[in-house]
Amino acid sequence: MHPVVEATARVVDSAPVGRRYHRLLLDAPELSAASRPGQFFHLLCRDGAGNGPYLRRPMSIWRCGPGRQLGFLLHVKGRGTAALAALRVGERLSLLGPLGQGFRLEPGWRRILIVVRGVGLATLAPLTEAAAAQGIAVQAVLSAQAPEDLMAAEFAGDSGAAITSVFDSDGSSAVPAVEAFLRARFEGADRPDAVFTCGSNRLFLLLQRLAAEYGIPGQIALEQQMGCGLGMCFCCVRQIRAPDGTVQNLRVCAEGPVFDLQAALAW
């Protein structure tokens, strides 16, 4: 009846992924079924002893869908994410959601291309599966510091996405190299019907420029520090370009986190 729910859910999996990341799976069947790719939950980051920061933290949905556990893939980098990573199987987590506007897949699209960096891949991961379910082929560029930071399996799940990995460690993630790769895709027979990105200002600017040049629509998921997560406090605004060219402050939690690729401004 109310589309956003404040609930507690039992942790069914809590494990580190690679050097810096952590995955949490929750038993929350109704919330998982109601969630859409690109949406987020506002998590109360308290460990089993109740310790953690005062405010909630927004976390994009990594796994969701009918009959599936609700999942989050986090970059452990502060008090909030450390408290979440300290949760053990069987402990409970308070979550609020699903929140925000997710990604849109248009009927008739046959191919999409995703460019993500770091833990930004968690935000796009559920889109690969939604696309696959609609018969849309997914090609993805995953950018990471080094091969050991790549989370290809965490990204693609069972979607069958075709993945190209690029790294800082061997120089393949440099903008000119990624640009050459994207131009080849956009000019080739497998030109995508839409592009998506999250997680890197550099890659966002590149993708925005190329998508405009080739006339390909795109969407970006933005991150921002949040207070309420519902649109009441106006602390998570970002500058977004309106169709008439003016720039306005929109709330990442309410009007976003997914915005039109060309409407977003660099950060």
Add this chain to the structure above:
Amino acid sequence: MVNMAVQIGGLPLANPVMPASGTFGPELAQVFDLNRLGALVTKSVTPQYREGNPLPRLCETEAGVLNSIGIPGKGLDHFCVHAMAEWRRFAPPLVVSLSADSVAAFAEAAARLAGTPGVAAIEANISCPNLEEDGRAFAMHPHSAAAAIAAMRAACTLPLWAKLSPNTADIAAVARAVEEAGADAVVVANTILGLAIDIERMAPKLGAGMGGFSGPAFKPIALRLVWQCAQAVRIPVIGVGGIASAEDAVEFLMAGASAVQVGTASFVSPNAMLNVLDGLQAFCARRGFARVSDLTGLALPGRMRPAAE
């Protein structure tokens, strides 16, 4: 059955629980039925469009939040035409928080709100800077607070609530001044000025520098302010500041408040207001109070307390 109704300066409310301005919006209807609340209180409306402050606008502390949002908004015209269309979907009395930077602007805006169907009361946010007094907040001094309230009183007949600021030397004097100027209630209190510094960047954490502090750590201060104001004026006091639970709300009522506002707690638990409301009713039932209004002022000095049950 406990009678939860209260009367705030002629305005009847079904119950004493309402949101604090700036922490609430129709968006909360995504989580629960807002018609359960005693009143609805809008974000502060300003006469003109305001961009709001630079980011970051919010930073947390151990048990609270500093904010400097800057009252972004589309202005009074947009509010009266567009925002009101959405607010009229809800049943509880709508209290419009109003902020302006001069006495005349307060009066003009109050008259406009009085002519707008669906506005049940005005909460005058006089904690904002007064451009006619070098940017000092109206609520810092009894005379400037009274000037703003008197001008609004002359401009409209709507119930008028004055939201007082803790950033003053003598809040009781400010409360008395706005009572004499014609306020129907005082809302006690707004956020208290605070600061947090990012030691790596060597700069304030908030984009605007200082911010208003709210949340559980502010509660003892707000409770003390309510206690002082309740002894200074005859008009009702609405208590606000760090209320997160029914027990907190009972404290404010016993300190002299007739109703309570819940703010920052809604960021942590969007259902906080419902929990306060249900818990308040349960407390009254458990302790044998027929009316929630019987709690008001029980802990004030010299008050008759009911015989132990």
